[in-house]
Amino acid sequence: MRLPAITFEEFLESFLREKLADGMISTINVAGELSFFAKEENAKRIEKWRLLEISVIKLFPIQYRLQNITKEEQTPPTITITSSLINLCEPLPIDKKNETCPDGTYVCQIITNKLSKEDKSPRVITIRPIAGDLNDEGIFKPVIALEPASNKDDTSGPLLITLNGGSYAEQKQQANFTFICNTEKDNITTLEYNNEENTLIIRWETPAACGQKILEDKGMSGFTKFIIFLIIIALCYFGFGAAYNYHVYKAHGWDLLPHLDFWRDFPYLISDVFKYLINSIRTVPLAPPDVIFNLTAKYKADTFAQKVNLGVGAYRDDAGKPWVLPVVKKVEQALVNDPSRDHEYLPILGLPTFREASIRLILGADSPAIKENRVTAAQTISGTGANHLGALFLSRFYSKEVPIYLSNPTWANHKPIFNNVGLETRNYAYFNPKDNGLDIDGSIVLLHACAHNPTGVDPTQDQWKAIADVIESKKLFPFFDCAYQGFASGDLDRDAWAVRYFVERGFELLICQSYAKNFGLYGQRAGCLTFVLKNSDAAARVSSQLAKLQRSEISNPPAHGARIVDRVLNNPELYAEWVENLREMSSRIKNMRDALRDCLIKSNTPGNWDHITNQIGMFSFTGLKAPQVAVLKEKFHIYLTDNGRISMAGLSTSNVEYVANSINHVVNNVA
Ligand code: KET
Secondary structure, eight states, rough: OOOHHHHEEHHHHHTTTTTOSSSSSEEOOOEEEEEEEEOOOOOSSSSGGEEOOOEEOHHHHTTTEEEEEEEEETTTTTTEEEEEEESSOOOOEEEESSSSOOOOOEEEEEEEEEETOOOSSSEEEEEEEEEOOOSSSSSOOOOHHHHOBBTTOOOOEEEEEEEEEEEHHHHHEEEEEEEEEEESOEEEEEEETTTTTTTTEEEEEEGGGGGGEOOOGGGSSSHHHHHHHHHHHHHHHHHHHHHHHHHHHOOOOOGGGGHHHHHHHHHHHHHHHHHHHHHHHHHHOOOOOOHHHHHHHHHHHHHOOOOEOSSOOBBBBBSSBBOOOHHHHHHHHHHHHHTTTOOOOOOOOOOOOHHHHHHHHHHOOOOHHTTTTTTEEEEEEHHHHHHHHHHHHHHHHOSSOOOOOEESSOTTOOOHHHHTTOOEEEEEEOOOTTTOOOOOOOOOOEEEESSSSTTTTOOEEEHHHHHHHHHHHOOOOEEESSOTTTTTSSSSHHHHHHEEEEEEETEEEEEEEEOOSOOOOGGGGGEEEEEEEEEHHHHHHEEEEEEEHHHHHHHHSSSSHHHHHHHHHHHHHHHHHHHHHHHHHHHHHHHHHHHHHHHHTTTSSOOOOOOHHHHOOSSOOOOHHHHHHHHHHTTOOOEEOTOOOOEEGGOTTHHHHHHHHHHHHHHOOOO
8 A cells, every 4th residue: 555645744634633544544753753553443533543563664863863965076177066964853053154054954055166176175156055944933844745655564665755945046945855774774875956846856775764563462472472471480489489488497598499388388478468468558647636626635735824725616614614504504413313314225316306406496496397397307426427427418319429519718627527428529719799600510518507617707698698599590409517506696596597598498408506516515416417308208218318327327326415405405494594505605705706806906916806806606717827826826825726716715804815915926926
């Protein structure tokens, strides 16, 4: 088969446009390698073209050689000497004298005259640039026409390369190279200039033009392969055997050779190797400490008298002590004295009355969703457990493929919780009503029901409505995390407004409730995961699956904390007392906000500190930078997370001034 003459660019163009017919094609790349391609059998797409056998002609060695060919002719009364300078890859070097080829020339002829053979100073008559980009940018773009007169079995035929470019006497010039395979010599055998076509014709015999067969698999016979296989086996046998004898018997010299013992021990050896590999796979890397709880550990270890813990979101009284809510204390006492109390397992989904009360607390007692029997809940290991069970459920029954969008920033544990069940987490810019342009259709989106952690900035009701619009239009699944009900506004119903609004709009959603903060039951791990669904049938199905997941995860939830919450929520008097206790906590936090802001202003701390009192909930996102936080920790023994979040409950009338002065110091002195 004779291949068509095509330029490199033409070839690429046609290749990319998938215009090639069946059969073979050839290409030459810039390194001068000629390759033949053939279509793979049954290939459907053009990408399936593969390098067939076959033959690569290494023009590379030729291209990088500067050739200077001189031809002498008797042209009475003088002698004409034609020097042809050729370098196919780089422009020819220029020397100082004006008797040489212009800049950018790849092929050039210099014609000189001398009077006799003895004449030592010939005169330059003509300098004729033949190939090269001599015009605009000085960049040479080779235009290579390729015409291998060969088929796939015969790759040694002549190969024609044409270099275009160079203008002389307003005529386009051209150099035609015909490469001929010659394994014996490497020289230019013919050189002439065709005046009619302005073409320098060069015949170049060289071993570089000889096709080198690239052997395909067929190159190695079955027998050779077998012999190689045996050699490898023997090498392994002697190698492993010697290593074994050396390690086990401390053998040397001939004793290293494997003997029968080796075979007896071989199975154990293999099992040892596997055990070793499995153990090294199982090697547990050291995990970094938790960003929040590590602060508590460091605070506890610190012996400095004025140390302050503003890290974990846990309420403290004005003496900096953990506070057991009086109502909790009262109920706990009643529980202890209750002779009917035992320590049996709770049902898998937890205390039924606790769950019902939790649902009423978040949705409102008169929620239509409750009346329509389309709500279901599971008692969980506090808020974290609710987040986990919700994530696990969604990864099984919603989709493992869709990501969950978390506000940026969010609670440090959200990402690990969702990643642990295989859900991908992504961020959404924390609410900006102008920026609804996220391409997140069908995903899950996590919303902090109230008292956003860590920013302390909640959407207004109008902004919640706008968020609901986006969630509806993008068909997102709302995942509410509600760890601070009662802490945002001090009013339980007002803090549940967003969740109730979404339920009213008819969304299917889930809510994670924590009683750690609003009941001060941190270590008791009382929480609830509630699903609001389209109908009671869906609620029953979800409930059954929650029970199945819960059984394999924790079997059933812990009783003590849930019993306390249950009694309080289901008894109007205790409930009223609880609301009072909650108010006490939230108003102390509010007082601390005022006090901190006042102190910062009084001490002329640069910046605007209004956000301290504008923000709500347990935290303040101070705006302090990581280096400033580091100094607060190291120099002032004040512990807070690196993002500048402080737990307002860690402040008290006795330490707020110290904290404000320390903040003043870092704001003034640390960039
Ligand atoms: N959600 C949010 C938003 C949250 O801030 C927390 C706890 C939880 C859920 C879980 O709380 P649980 O104790 O599982 O009911 N946040 C504080 C404590 C922690 O990190 O675990 C904190 O941010 O300091």
